[in-house]
Amino acid sequence: MADYQPQKSDKFTFGLWTIQNTGRDPFGEPTRGPMTGLDVIAELGKRNVYSYEMHVEDLIPVTSSASEAEQIIREAKKRMTDYDIKCTNCGSNVFGHPAFKDGALTSHDPRVRQYTMQRYLWAIDVAEQLGCKLCNLWWGRDGAEVDIAKDPMEAVKRLREGLNYLQAYIDKQGYKNFRLAMEPKPNEPRGDIYMPTAGHGLALIATLNKPDNCGIVLELAHTRMAGLNAYHEVAQVLEVGKLAGIHLNSQKPLRYDQDLRFGAEDLKEIFLVVKLLEDSKWPGTRSFDAHAYRTADREEVWDFVNGSMRTYLILREKVQRFNADAEIQGLLKDLCGTQQPLSSHDQLKASPISPDELTKKKLHHEKIDQLLQEVLMGVR
Amino acid sequence: MADYQPQKSDKFTFGLWTIQNTGRDPFGEPTRGPMTGLDVIAELGKRNVYSYEMHVEDLIPVTSSASEAEQIIREAKKRMTDYDIKCTNCGSNVFGHPAFKDGALTSHDPRVRQYTMQRYLWAIDVAEQLGCKLCNLWWGRDGAEVDIAKDPMEAVKRLREGLNYLQAYIDKQGYKNFRLAMEPKPNEPRGDIYMPTAGHGLALIATLNKPDNCGIVLELAHTRMAGLNAYHEVAQVLEVGKLAGIHLNSQKPLRYDQDLRFGAEDLKEIFLVVKLLEDSKWPGTRSFDAHAYRTADREEVWDFVNGSMRTYLILREKVQRFNADAEIQGLLKDLCGTQQPLSSHDQLKASPISPDELTKKKLHHEKIDQLLQEVLMGVR
Amino acid sequence: MADYQPQKSDKFTFGLWTIQNTGRDPFGEPTRGPMTGLDVIAELGKRNVYSYEMHVEDLIPVTSSASEAEQIIREAKKRMTDYDIKCTNCGSNVFGHPAFKDGALTSHDPRVRQYTMQRYLWAIDVAEQLGCKLCNLWWGRDGAEVDIAKDPMEAVKRLREGLNYLQAYIDKQGYKNFRLAMEPKPNEPRGDIYMPTAGHGLALIATLNKPDNCGIVLELAHTRMAGLNAYHEVAQVLEVGKLAGIHLNSQKPLRYDQDLRFGAEDLKEIFLVVKLLEDSKWPGTRSFDAHAYRTADREEVWDFVNGSMRTYLILREKVQRFNADAEIQGLLKDLCGTQQPLSSHDQLKASPISPDELTKKKLHHEKIDQLLQEVLMGVR
Amino acid sequence: MADYQPQKSDKFTFGLWTIQNTGRDPFGEPTRGPMTGLDVIAELGKRNVYSYEMHVEDLIPVTSSASEAEQIIREAKKRMTDYDIKCTNCGSNVFGHPAFKDGALTSHDPRVRQYTMQRYLWAIDVAEQLGCKLCNLWWGRDGAEVDIAKDPMEAVKRLREGLNYLQAYIDKQGYKNFRLAMEPKPNEPRGDIYMPTAGHGLALIATLNKPDNCGIVLELAHTRMAGLNAYHEVAQVLEVGKLAGIHLNSQKPLRYDQDLRFGAEDLKEIFLVVKLLEDSKWPGTRSFDAHAYRTADREEVWDFVNGSMRTYLILREKVQRFNADAEIQGLLKDLCGTQQPLSSHDQLKASPISPDELTKKKLHHEKIDQLLQEVLMGVR
Numbered sequence A, B, C, D: 001m002a003d004y005q006p007q008k009s010d011k012f013t014f015g016l017w018t019i020q021n022t023g024r025d026p027f028g029e030p031t032r033g034p035m036t037g038l039d040v041i042a043e044l045g046k047r048n049v050y051s052y053e054m055h056v057e058d059l060i061p062v063t064s065s066a067s068e069a070e071q072i073i074r075e076a077k078k079r080m081t082d083y084d085i086k087c088t089n090c091g092s093n094v095f096g097h098p099a100f101k102d103g104a105l106t107s108h109d110p111r112v113r114q115y116t117m118q119r120y121l122w123a124i125d126v127a128e129q130l131g132c133k134l135c136n137l138w139w140g141r142d143g144a145e146v147d148i149a150k151d152p153m154e155a156v157k158r159l160r161e162g163l164n165y166l167q168a169y170i171d172k173q174g175y176k177n178f179r180l181a182m183e184p185k186p187n188e189p190r191g192d193i194y195m196p197t198a199g200h201g202l203a204l205i206a207t208l209n210k211p212d213n214c215g216i217v218l219e220l221a222h223t224r225m226a227g228l229n230a231y232h233e234v235a236q237v238l239e240v241g242k243l244a245g246i247h248l249n250s251q252k253p254l255r256y257d258q259d260l261r262f263g264a265e266d267l268k269e270i271f272l273v274v275k276l277l278e279d280s281k282w283p284g285t286r287s288f289d290a291h292a293y294r295t296a297d298r299e300e301v302w303d304f305v306n307g308s309m310r311t312y313l314i315l316r317e318k319v320q321r322f323n324a325d326a327e328i329q330g331l332l333k334d335l336c337g338t339q340q341p342l343s344s345h346d347q348l349k350a351s352p353i354s355p356d357e358l359t360k361k362k363l364h365h366e367k368i369d370q371l372l373q374e375v376l377m378g379v380r
Helices: A016-020 A037-046 A066-082 A110-129 A152-173 A198-205 A220-225 A230-239 A267-279 A301-323 A326-336 A345-350 A365-376 B016-020 B037-046 B066-082 B110-129 B152-173 B198-205 B220-225 B230-239 B267-279 B301-324 B326-336 B345-350 B365-376 C016-020 C037-046 C066-082 C110-129 C152-173 C198-205 C220-225 C230-239 C267-279 C301-324 C326-336 C345-350 C365-376 D016-020 D037-046 D066-082 D110-129 D152-173 D198-205 D220-225 D230-239 D267-279 D301-324 D326-336 D345-350 D365-376
Strands: A012-015 A051-055 A086-091 A134-137 A179-182 A214-219 A243-248 A286-288 B012-015 B051-055 B086-091 B134-137 B179-182 B214-219 B243-248 B286-288 C012-015 C051-055 C086-091 C134-137 C179-182 C214-219 C243-248 C286-288 D012-015 D051-055 D086-091 D134-137 D179-182 D214-219 D243-248 D286-288
Touching (some): A012 A016, A110 A152, A152 A198, A179 A198, A198 A230, A220 A230, A230 B152, A267 A365, A286 A301, A301 A365, B012 B301, B198 B214, B243 B267, C012 C086, C016 C051, C066 C086, C110 C134, C152 D345, C179 C198, C198 C214, C198 D230, C220 C267, C301 C326, D012 D016, D012 D086, D037 D066, D110 D134, D134 D152, D230 D267, D301 D365
Parallel strands (some): A051 A086, A086 A134, B012 B051, B134 B179, B179 B214, C012 C051, C134 C179, C214 C243, D012 D286, D086 D134, D214 D243
16 A cells, blocks of 8 residues: 655644643633744654745744844744745734634724734735735634624624735735735634635625635535535636635534544545546645544643645545546546537527436446445445 | 514425325334425415425426426416415425435436436426526535445535536526535435535535526525534625525434424524524525424324424524613623734734733623523523 | 355344435435345345344334234245244334424423333333344433523433333233343434433343343443443443343444444454454344444445444454464563452551552553554454 | 513523523633622522522532531522522532542442432432522433443432432421422533433433432423424423423524524524423423523623513513414414324224325415414514
8 A cells, every 4th residue: 555655745734722722712721832933843844844834923932023023034044945844824812812703804802903904914924025925814813703793794804904905005015926814714713703605705805806815725624514515605706716725624514623633533525625626636735623532631732733744645546546447447538428508598498308318317326325335435 | 472473574494395294104104194395385384484495306297298397387376376386486396315325416427417407497497587686506415325336536526517507508508597506415325425414515506607696595404414503604695695595404413313393492503593583684495304203194284284393483583682682782792802903023023922911801701691591591 | 264154153133224224314315225124134144144123113114003013024034934034133213203302301391202102012012022022212302401491310210211111010910031221322313312321231131120131232322422442331330231132333432323234443442352353252133233324225224234244354363363472472461461459458558659660561562552553454 | 662671470490590691611710709609699689580409519619517508508498589589499419529530420429429418418408498499400411421430220220219319308307398300401511411301311211210209301402403393392201291301592503512502593493392381280380491602791691681581571472372273273273174083993994095195185285384483583
C-alpha cells in the first residue's frame, strides 16, 4: 500500500489556531498548554505542510507594541524561509474580545464597527508583508439571539459596507491580487449568524462593489451544522468560480461546533468533496480547520495533524481508483446517456412527449452507490 | 377585542393544493375526499380570500383535451369574477409523475427536461390567460440521494438553463410584467434538493440572463426544515428586492415536511416575519402554503383556512402594539444609539480605540426580549 | 478478496414490506409495481435470506375471507419449506387505514383501540401458525401534532395497557416462548410519536406486567432521525438483555424517514454496531428494514437486497481485522489500563487524590480513531 | 392585568451557577465579573426565590481547607435564614477540571472514578448539612467522540455502579429521605453523552439496586437539543413518579446548548409543560437552569431572573384560563368521548368492527389548536 506521506506539492494548510487550541470548552478548563504562532509555523513546516492560515492575533498578540510586532513579523518570515512554508490567509479575530459581544461588522455601536475595521486593516497590512494574498472574514459574533433587537436588513447592509470598505482599502493601497473572502456559519457562538450558508454568502457577494474580488471560504463542518449537503455547497461555489478556500474537517450534523479531524465522520461526503476538488483541478490549498480532541495532550495534537493529511491522501487515491473502475464508469455512462440541447420553444410545444415512456430507463442507483461504498471500503 | 375577520384588502392567498390535500402520507391512505380546483376557487373567494395560487395541474387535469382545458379555464374565470378572487401564481407539478423520479430540470434524460419545459410553458400560458403574472418553480425532485450519480455542478447549470429558457419564452411571447420565481427547499422528497435555501436561490438568480425578472418565493417551513432563521432569510431576500412571494406556515425544525397551519408553532419567529412584511410595507400577497392535519375531515379543512388568516391578523395587531409601546421603543432607541459613517481609512488607522471601553454599554437584551414575549402573550 | 456471498447461517432477514414498497411518497405516485407477499418469500429464500418479517397484512390482505386467509397461510408454509426460509417477526399494520389517523393503541376512541387489538391478536395467531415467535409493535400513529388534544400521561397508560393485554392473550393461548417487542421512532408520520427512542421504550417495558417478555426492536434510522448515537442505543438495550431485534438501514440524521440501504450512509457508526453485535455474539437475526430508492424499478430492488447483505459481510470482516490488529489493540489496552473496584466509602474519603496528577495519562484518541478509519477504508 | 410578582409559595429556584455565569464561551472571554455563591444566595432570597440549587463547588472553592469550608457553610446557613431561602439540590462539578476530560463515572482510569466519588460524597455531606435532600448528577463528560475507545456497555455498568455506590453511602450514613437524581443530556461537551434522554435515564434507573430512590431532573433545553418533545418527556417521567426536578429554560432545537431564559423560545411547548406540572399538582420546585445572554452585564442578569419567573406566572394564569374556557373544554370532551375498558380476548375476537365506520368522528384538531394559540396570545 501507498505510504500517504504529505508533500509540499499537496498544498496542505493548517490554521495556526487549530494547533494553538488548548482544549478549553464551555464546561471545562484547558487540557493542554499554549503554543506561540512562531513555533506552530516551524512545526508545520517541518511536517511538509505547504502553508498556514491565521488570524493576525494568533501570531501577534493584540497588545504588542509596534516594534514587538515588527520583530515577530521578521521572525515569522525567517521561519517561513527556514521551513519552506507560506502564509495563505490572514484574517482577524473579531470575536474573542467582549467588545464584540453583540457583533463586529454589525454592532449597533459605530465605535465597535470602527474598531473592527482597524483590526482588519491591520490584518491586511500584515498579510501583504508576509506575501499572503487573502483576507478571510469570519464574523462569528455578527448574529443574534434577540432578533427583535437588531434589524436583519440593516445587518446585511452593514456586512456589505464592511466588505466594500476593506476592498476600497486594498485598492487604495495598491495591494496587487489581494482578495477578500467570507466564511459562512449558521450558528454558534450566536443563536443565528448572518449569512448562515455559502448560498447566503454568494448572494451577498453578488451585491458588493467589486464582487469579482470576494470569494467564499467554505468549511465543511459549517455546512453540516446546518444539516446541508457539503458536496452540493462546494459544487455551487465552484461552479461560479467563487471558491476562495476550503476548510476540511468533520462534524456530526446539527449539533455544537465539533471541529473534528478531517475523516473522523462521514467518509462518503468527504470523498465526494475530494473528488470534486481533484476532478475540477481546483488550484487552492487544502486547508484543515479543526482541532485535536480535548482529550489529546500537546504532543498528541500532531496525531491530529498527521491523520488529517493521511486521510486526504487516502481519499485522493480512492478517487483515482473510482475514476478508473470500468464497471462503475460504464454504469454512469449509461445513466447519463446522450445529451442534446432543449428544442426551440415552438418545436417543443409541437412535440408531445408521453411521460409514461420516460419512466422506463434504468437508473442503476442502488448498484452505483453500493460500488462507491465498496471502493471507499477498499474491497474493490 | 378585535374580530380578526379577513378582508379582501388583507391580500390573503391559498394554494389550491392546500385545500385539495387528501391527507395521504407515506404510511397511510387518504382521510378525506378530493375537491376540484374550481370548487376550491369558489370556496376561498367566499371566505374573503384575495387570490389563489396553483400548479396548473391542480385546476386542469393533465389528461384533459384542449377543449376540456379551455372549458375549465372559462369556468375558472367565471368563478374568479363571481367570488372576486384572483390568481397570483401559477406553476407546474413536475414532481408527481414517475417520469420525474430523478429530477425534472436536472434529469439526465433530455426528454424529461423537454417534458418539464412543456409543462412550464403550459403553466405560463394558462397564467397569462387568467391574469396571473407569476410562475413559481418548485423543483422538489431536482436533487439526489446517490450523489455520485449526478454532477452537482452540472445540476446548477441545468437549473440556470431551465430558468433562462422560460424567461426567453416570456420575452418571445411578450407577456408583460410576467415574472419567474423559485422556491427553495432543503430536502424531501429527495435526500437533498439543489438550491436548498433562499440564499442558494439568490445566488443562482444572480447568474441568470435576466436576474431582475426572477425572485424567491420563500416558504417559512422550508427554512425551518433547514434549521435556519426564517426572519433572517426573509430579511436578506427583501433587502435585495427579490421577495416574489411568501409561503406562510409552521413546522417543527429539522424533521419531515409538516406544512402545519400558520401559527401552529413558533409564535415569536412568525411574529418577527409579520413585523418585517408590515414594517417594510411589502406589497405582495400573504399566501398560506400548508394543509389541514391529516386528522381533519373535508369540512374541518376550513378551520385550517380560518385559523391561518386569524393568526396573521392577530399578529399584525401585535406588531402595531409593539411599535407603539413607549418603553420598548425607548430601550431600542437607547440600544441603537447615534449612528455615524466609518471614517476614512487614514483617519481610522490614526485613531486608536480602546476595546475595553466599548464593552460597557448596556444592551437591554434580556429586557427587550421579555417585553416582546409579553406583547406576544397579550399581557402588555 | 472475499466474495461476500450471503449464507443461511448469516441469519439475514428482510421485511416483506421492504420489497413490496412501490416508491410512492408524499409528493409522487408509485414508480414500480406491487408484489405479493408469497412471491417475496420465495425470492428472498432463493437469495439465501434466512427469514422474513411482516405485518400480517403484507401477506394476507385485510379483506380476505377466512378460507382465503387459510389458503395463503398454507401456501406461505409451502414456500418457506421450498426455499428454506423462516418467519421471525409478525406484527400488524395499524397505521395505514384512516381509522388509525389519530392513533391505534392510544386513540381516544375505545372502538379504535378494540380494533387495534383485534389486528394484533390476528397477527399473533398467524405468527404462531407460521412458527414465528415474535410480534413487534410499531405504533407509528400513536403520537400527536396537536399536543393539547391528547394527554401524554394517558397515552403512556394506554400503551402499557395494550402491551399487557397482548401478553395476557399469549399466556391464555399458551403460545410457548412467544415474545412481544416494540419499535421506537421519534416522529413521522406523526409530529411526535410516543416512546420516541429505545430509552423511552425500555422505560415503558420496565413497567409492564411481564417485563421480561417484551423487548426492543431497534431501527438504526430511527435513532438517527432523533440525532442520537445508534452505537450507544444498541449497547444500552443489549446490556439489559432486551434486544429483541435490530433493523439495519441508513439515514441522514434529522430529516424525513429515508430508509436507505444499510451502508448507504455513515460507515463508521454501522461498523460499530456490527462490531457490537458480533463481539457480543448476539444470536438474533440481522434484519434489513429499508427500501430501494424510489428511482429503482422492480428489478433493481434486488440490487438493494444484495447490497445490504454484502455490506454487512464486508463490515463483519473488518471487525475481525480490527480485532486482530496488534497496534490498535495495544493502544486500547494501554488506554483501558488496570482495573480495580471502588474502595469502601470510608477508605475513599480517607485517601486524598490530586486531580492534576490524573490528567497526565495519554489517551491516544486521535491515533485510535484514525486507525479505525484506515481499517474501514481498507488501507490497513 | 395581574402583576406577576413571584412569591415564596411559587417555589421558584435558580442554580447558583446560573447567576455566576460570566459569559465565557468557546470563542470569547467573559463579559461580566464573577460572583460568590454566598452573594447569589442572598440576592436570590431577596427576590422571593424559594430555594437555590448548586454544585458544591459553586459555593465552596474546591481548594478550600476544611475550616474555610466550614466557615462558608456557616455563612450560607445564615444567609438562608436571613433571606428565607432553602437549598433543594446539591451535586458536584465533575466536568470542569481536566482530570475529567474523558469522563468522571465512566473514565477508564479507576483513580478518576474514585476521585469522582469523593466529590459526590462531599456534595452529599454538604447537602445534608444545609438541609438539602437531593443530589442530582449531571455527568456531562461521560460520553465520547471516539466511540471505538470506550465500550458503551461497560459505560452503562459504570454509571449504574456509581449510582449504587452513592446510594449505599446515603444508606450507611442514615441520611433520611435523601434522594439521588440524574439529568440526561444528548451531547455537548461530549460528541454524545451516555443516557442522552430522560427515557434512557429512566431505563437505567430501573436497573439500580434501589430504583425507588433515584429520579430524573429533566431539563427542557436538553430535550430540545435532542429534537424531542419536552411535553411528552415530562409526561412519561411524571407518569412513573420519577420527576425529581425540572430545569426550565429555552433552546432552539438541535443546536449548541443555549440555556436561554425560560420563555425566550417556543411558548406553546412551555405552556404545555406548565399545564402538566400545574394540572398534576406536582409538588416540586420550579427551577430555572439557564443564564443571561452573554451580552448582559452583571446587573442585567437580574432581568433574566425576573423574566424567567414572570413568564412562569403568566403561563400559569393562561393554564387557568384555558381550563376554564367552556368552548375549548366542550371540544375536548367531545373528542375524548365515553371511555370503556377493552373487552375480554374472546369477546373481542367475536365482535367484528368495521374500520371505515371509525373514521367518521370529527376530531376538532385544527379548531382546538387554534383556540389554544389564541389563549396563549391573550386574545381570548
